[in-house]
Amino acid sequence: MTAITTLEELQAVYGDSHERSRRKELPRLIEPYRALIQASPFVVLASAGPDGLDCSPRGDAPGFVHILDDQTLLLPDRPGNNRIDSLRNIVLNPQVALLFLIPGVGESLRVNGRAEITLDPEWLELGRAQGKLPRSALRIHIETCYFQCSKAALRAELWDVSRQVERASLPSAGDIFRHIYDEFDVEAYEHDLQQRLRTSLY
Structure with missing residues (x-):
């Protein structure tokens, strides 16, 4: 055991x-x-x-x-x-x-x-x-x-700048949704997401 x-x-x-x-x-x-x-x-x-x-x-x-x-x-x-x-x-x-x-x-x-x-x-x-x-x-x-x-x-090494991961090396939010939904427009979602992040933080 x-x-x-x-x-x-x-x-x-x-x-x-x-x-x-x-x-x-x-x-x-x-x-x-x-x-x-x-x-x-x-x-x-x-x-x-x-x-x-x-x-x-x-x-x-x-x-x-x-x-x-x-x-x-x-x-x-x-x-x-x-x-x-x-x-x-x-x-x-x-x-x-x-x-x-x-x-x-x-x-x-x-x-x-x-x-x-x-x-x-x-x-x-x-x-x-x-x-x-x-x-x-x-x-x-x-x-x-x-x-x-x-x-x-x-x-x-959490705060070591040299250990930071390039965001582009990992799936984006749109890529993740594409694996969840049968049909998903990644390009449209990513474009809208950037606008939402700029205008809806508060």
Whole structure:
């Protein structure tokens, strides 16, 4: 048997966690954690619902996730594909996790908490960008926050410019749709996509 099926078996393989890694998990923000959030232009939002899990990217100018206080964040919802998978999950299960990334920085910040979808005009105004209000915003109560060391980013050489992949070397969005639909006009889609990206980010 090679599959681990109990916590005891898992503990036997990995042993105890280091005290330092346990102590850096806090129930509120401290100034260094605030600095990481304020510098981050990109966060991954994880949620769970009755149909399964969702992991969704969110991005904007650094500081787009607003710190309301040491235990509360505000995440504006920008236009997307309107699937609203994350929001559907949050209506039924408010537990969420956030992973903040900062270009050029190996460390990341993990935040776990409970979210509510708000239409409060005060919070929507706080999320205004490019002259436009978000349709809604997530008000997130922090339960734990924890900074992640740089090992994963270093192994991946994530921010090494020489490791960047040429976009043309991979299938485009149109190419992917061509494999999904029986008949699909890739050229028309790619042309329209560039226009949509220019006009519908906010």
